[in-house]
Amino acid sequence: MNRFFPWVLLTVLALVFLLIFVGYPILGVLARSFIGEGGGLSLDGFATFMTRGRYLEALMNTMILGVVVTCTCTIVGVFLAFVVARYEVPFSNVIMLLPLSVLIIPELISAQSWVMVFGNNGLVTNLFDAIGLEFPRFYGWFGLVYVMTLTFYVHIFLAALAALRGVDHSLEEAGQSLGTAPLPTYLRVVFPTIMPAVLSSGLIVFTLVVGNFAISIALAQRVALLSVMTYQSFISELGGNPTMQSTLATVSILLVAAVLFIQKRYLAKRNYQMVAGRTPPRIRLRGWKSIVVSGLAGLIILLSLLPALVVLVGSFTVSRGPVLYWGQFTLEHYQRIWTFNMPVIVNSLKFASLATVLGVTFATLVSYLLIKKRTALSPAVDYLLLLPLTISGTVLGIALAQGFNSGPVVLTGTAMLMVLAMMVRRLPFGVRNASSNLHNISNSLEEASVSLGVPPMRSVRNVVLPLMAPGIAAAAILTWVTTVAELSASVVIYQAGQETLPIQIFRLISSDLMARASAFGVINMIIILVPVFVGIKVMKVRLFSS
Amino acid sequence: MTFPNAFTLLAVSATLSVSSASATLAADVNLYTSNSEDAVALVLDALNEQAPDIRVNVIGGGSGSLLRRIDAEKSAPAADLFWSSGFSTLAGFSELFSGYDTPQADNLLPSLQALDDPWTGTNTHVMVLMVNADVLDGNAPESWQDLMDPAWQDKVTMADPANSSSAYAQLYGIYQLYGEDGVRKLADVVEVQGSTSGVYKAVAQGEYPVGMTMEYAAQRYVAGGQDEISLTYPSDGTFLSPEGMALVKDGPNPEDAKRVYDILLSRDLQQQLFELTFRRPSRGDLDEAIAASGLPLMKDVSIVEIDQTAAGDERERLLDLWAEARG
Numbered sequence: 096m097n098r099f100f101p102w103v104l105l106t107v108l109a110l111v112f113l114l115i116f117v118g119y120p121i122l123g124v125l126a127r128s129f130i131g132e133g134g135g136l137s138l139d140g141f142a143t144f145m146t147r148g149r150y151l152e153a154l155m156n157t158m159i160l161g162v163v164v165t166c167t168c169t170i171v172g173v174f175l176a177f178v179v180a181r182y183e184v185p186f187s188n189v190i191m192l193l194p195l196s197v198l199i200i201p202e203l204i205s206a207q208s209w210v211m212v213f214g215n216n217g218l219v220t221n222l223f224d225a226i227g228l229e230f231p232r233f234y235g236w237f238g239l240v241y242v243m244t245l246t247f248y249v250h251i252f253l254a255a256l257a258a259l260r261g262v263d264h265s266l267e268e269a270g271q272s273l274g275t276a277p278l279p280t281y282l283r284v285v286f287p288t289i290m291p292a293v294l295s296s297g298l299i300v301f302t303l304v305v306g307n308f309a310i311s312i313a314l315a316q317r318v319a320l321l322s323v324m325t326y327q328s329f330i331s332e333l334g335g336n337p338t339m340q341s342t343l344a345t346v347s348i349l350l351v352a353a354v355l356f357i358q359k360r361y362l363a364k365r366n367y368q369m370v371a372g373r374t375p376p377r378i379r380l381r382g383w384k385s386i387v388v389s390g391l392a393g394l395i396i397l398l399s400l401l402p403a404l405v406v407l408v409g410s411f412t413v414s415r416g417p418v419l420y421w422g423q424f425t426l427e428h429y430q431r432i433w434t435f436n437m438p439v440i441v442n443s444l445k446f447a448s449l450a451t452v453l454g455v456t457f458a459t460l461v462s463y464l465l466i467k468k469r470t471a472l473s474p475a476v477d478y479l480l481l482l483p484l485t486i487s488g489t490v491l492g493i494a495l496a497q498g499f500n501s502g503p504v505v506l507t508g509t510a511m512l513m514v515l516a517m518m519v520r521r522l523p524f525g526v527r528n529a530s531s532n533l534h535n536i537s538n539s540l541e542e543a544s545v546s547l548g549v550p551p552m553r554s555v556r557n558v559v560l561p562l563m564a565p566g567i568a569a570a571a572i573l574t575w576v577t578t579v580a581e582l583s584a585s586v587v588i589y590q591a592g593q594e595t596l597p598i599q600i601f602r603l604i605s606s607d608l609m610a611r612a613s614a615f616g617v618i619n620m621i622i623i624l625v626p627v628f629v630g631i632k633v634m635k636v637r638l639f640s641s
Numbered sequence: 642m643t644f645p646n647a648f649t650l651l652a653v654s655a656t657l658s659v660s661s662a663s664a665t666l667a668a669d670v671n672l673y674t675s676n677s678e679d680a681v682a683l684v685l686d687a688l689n690e691q692a693p694d695i696r697v698n699v700i701g702g703g704s705g706s707l708l709r710r711i712d713a714e715k716s717a718p719a720a721d722l723f724w725s726s727g728f729s730t731l732a733g734f735s736e737l738f739s740g741y742d743t744p745q746a747d748n749l750l751p752s753l754q755a756l757d758d759p760w761t762g763t764n765t766h767v768m769v770l771m772v773n774a775d776v777l778d779g780n781a782p783e784s785w786q787d788l789m790d791p792a793w794q795d796k797v798t799m800a801d802p803a804n805s806s807s808a809y810a811q812l813y814g815i816y817q818l819y820g821e822d823g824v825r826k827l828a829d830v831v832e833v834q835g836s837t838s839g840v841y842k843a844v845a846q847g848e849y850p851v852g853m854t855m856e857y858a859a860q861r862y863v864a865g866g867q868d869e870i871s872l873t874y875p876s877d878g879t880f881l882s883p884e885g886m887a888l889v890k891d892g893p894n895p896e897d898a899k900r901v902y903d904i905l906l907s908r909d910l911q912q913q914l915f916e917l918t919f920r921r922p923s924r925g926d927l928d929e930a931i932a933a934s935g936l937p938l939m940k941d942v943s944i945v946e947i948d949q950t951a952a953g954d955e956r957e958r959l960l961d962l963w964a965e966a967r968g
Binding site for chain 2: 147214216234312316317323324327414415416417418420431434435508590592594607
């Protein structure tokens with residue numbers, strides 16, 4: 096019987112890989128938070144966390160920020176999804192490009208470009224100043240909530256849009272024909288049915304906010320946040336304290352795990368199955384309603400895309416040291432990159448393409464194994480694949496760097512660790528994309544091929560793989576896009592000579608050399624955009640089908 | 642099928658980039674440097690002129706990550722020369738370096754010769770108060786002591802001394818001037834940024850009227866034309882934080898590395914580097930260039946001598962005191 100032979104072996108291999116590169120480093124972080132400076136078992140790390148400095152305050156701030164941004168993202172995302180799903184608005188084609196804007200504009204750049212607009216020396220702030228009005232202070236809560244909302248609402252928008260399109264219109268009609276007014280019908284019938292989708296995407300937003308590093312470090316000057324403290328504990332110029340690094344990492348893992356648990360409990364009680372209904376017709380709005388609705392939606396879209404524009408202009412703007420001279424243009428920043436920084440671009444391309452090839456190969460294999468060839472080991476693989484979702488990039492970076500700096504496998508400082516960090520971080524998304532249409536591929540096709548005498552492996556290659564191809568292509572593009580923009584894990588593990596574009600941007604922004612950072616930002620966006628464009632236009636890949 | 646094409650493309654680009662990245666290792670002197678790339682470009686130009694036979698391979702990065710890399714490579718050193726980091730940071734890695742008695746030492750300021758250490762001073766930071774006149778109500782502070790007035794609460798910022806070596810130098814200097822009491826008063830007033838760069842960015846952006854930072858960092862804004870920014874040298878004396886370079890022990894090419902070392906300390910190059918970066922040179926014969934830049938001469942600045950060794954020894958105790966005073 097070789098019916099199971101290659102699949103069990105492959106599942107074991109996948110499990111071993113995940114145990115070594117996901118399970119072991121994360122468990123290591125958790126364990127090290129209970130080890131004191133002397134090496135023995137101790138709760139010193141947590142005692143320090145509870146009693147000293149601003150750690151507790153940072154935890155509170157992080158939770159408040161997570162909840163607030165999740166709420167604002169829900170409002171913006173659901174509103175926009177509703178408008179797009181139900182009304183004919185003039186720019187619905189542009190709206191479908193929105194999710195891309197978030198993918199192509201690295202968070203770091205969007206934070207910094209908003210500083211250039213609303214910061215104390217920003218364009219709008221100065222404009223307000225000129226007409227004698229005071230613009231509210233952007234650094235701190237206002238800026239954090241504002242930029243994070245504009246960066247993360249897209250996740251909820253996509254989920255809500257998919258759910259709204261799936262709502263059977265006859266339910267609504269039933270409600271209204273029974274005498275309920277339109278608004279209560281929405282509230283009692285439509286919103287409960289899209290709730291599970293909104294909540295799951297809301298959870299993603301919450302984890303993104305809690306783990307966010309790039310926006311936090313740019314704007315949280317007066318607000319203590321856990322992610323920034325975690326990073327700083329690791330990157331301290333004077334050598335960090337491993338116990339404290341692990342403790343901070345553990346706290347953020349526990350925070351996300353707790354929220355994940357609550358959400359699962361809530362969703363378990365609510366399950367709506369739509370019987371393939373008909374999509375409601377889109378209504379054409381008239382008069383002031385049309386102006387208000389399309390105006391608001393248009394504003395959201397404009398604001399989402401503005402950072403890209405600011406960066407583009409900034410990259411051509413004359414600067415002397417940190418000071419920018421708006422309105423004077425130069426190619427100098429690009430010339431400097433050409434002369435000095437080609438290795439940075441090469442690093443980015445090299446690491447991201449390796450991570451993409453490895454990640455997508457692994458994701459394809461694992462999703463096939465998990466869906467078509469389940470064994471007793473499959474649940475373990477399922478759970479290990481969830482783990483990278485619960486930890487922020489910074490924590491993953493710390494886990495990998497600490498986990499592999501001694502012992503049998505020493506990887507700290509090698510380019511391989513950079514690739515691994517990028518790959519592992521995006522693995523859950525890759526698997527989800529690669530498996531998206533696997534459920535719909537009937538087993539009988541493959542069985543037919545096997546029963547006609549084609550060996551199992553070749554049957555997979557000739558029958559299943561071609562059918563999976565669209566999902567794999569989507570996984571490849573999304574993995575590429577996110578690894579090229581990856582900062583928070585790579586910035587804690589990179590070594591001299593391994594700088595990628597986002598790391599270089601981060602370092603330039605740290606030294607306040609915004610114009611030069613912008614030029615790198617434009618190159619980063621181009622590298623991200625080209626495969627996306629080719630994928631959508633040439634290969635007709637549907638990126639956001641899930 | 643269209644998708645295998647995308648895969649081939651990815652694979653091809655991966656192989657291409659791997660091969661082009663490995664072609665950079667054939668240089669003669671391997672320079673590990675934390676200096677900005679425009680500063681490095683100046684040095685490469687000067688070397689090209691004065692020692693055209695030497696090929697220099699530059700690895701750039703943060704000084705911490707470079708030093709850790711040199712440490713990781715110590716069984717088979719790849720680096721020849723490390724340029725540059727603070728004396729106190731270098732002290733933590735001194736076993737990685739081998740000393741070199743450069744003939745240029747006589748031209749350096751005495752405090753930067755570092756004759757007993759395996760490194761040589763290249764430049765020195767001067768701690769200053771960076772002031773943003775746009776958001777300042779009333780008079781600017783004149784001294785460290787002024788800052789201890791509760792009236793400055795929420796208006797002054799410094800970097801976290803636990804993370805930033807320059808902020809620690811400031812804290813230690815204030816401790817030396819005003820003792821534990823001064824440290825406690827400062828802790829009550831000042832707002833702390835996570836990193837060194839957070840301070841000058843926040844002041845330049847008008848988030849705080851006053852920041853404790855380094856001369857060169859603040860001067861970049863003045864020279865760039867941001868008129869509201871100015872530098873104050875505290876009247877009760879400021880502190881220096883010297884930086885140095887060092888030969889890496891058992892580096893592959895020590896003889897050529899020594900030539901690079903000497904050129905890095907030469908008058909022309911030090912002057913050009915100063916004019917580019919505003920980091921005060923270690924040579925004593927560049928007063929003209931300093932005066933031309935608008936910065937005061939060293940002899941006109943009141944300076945408190947700091948014993949770098951004592952500062953290092955007291956670090957843990959002082960940081961504990963600081964953490965406790967901050968609450």
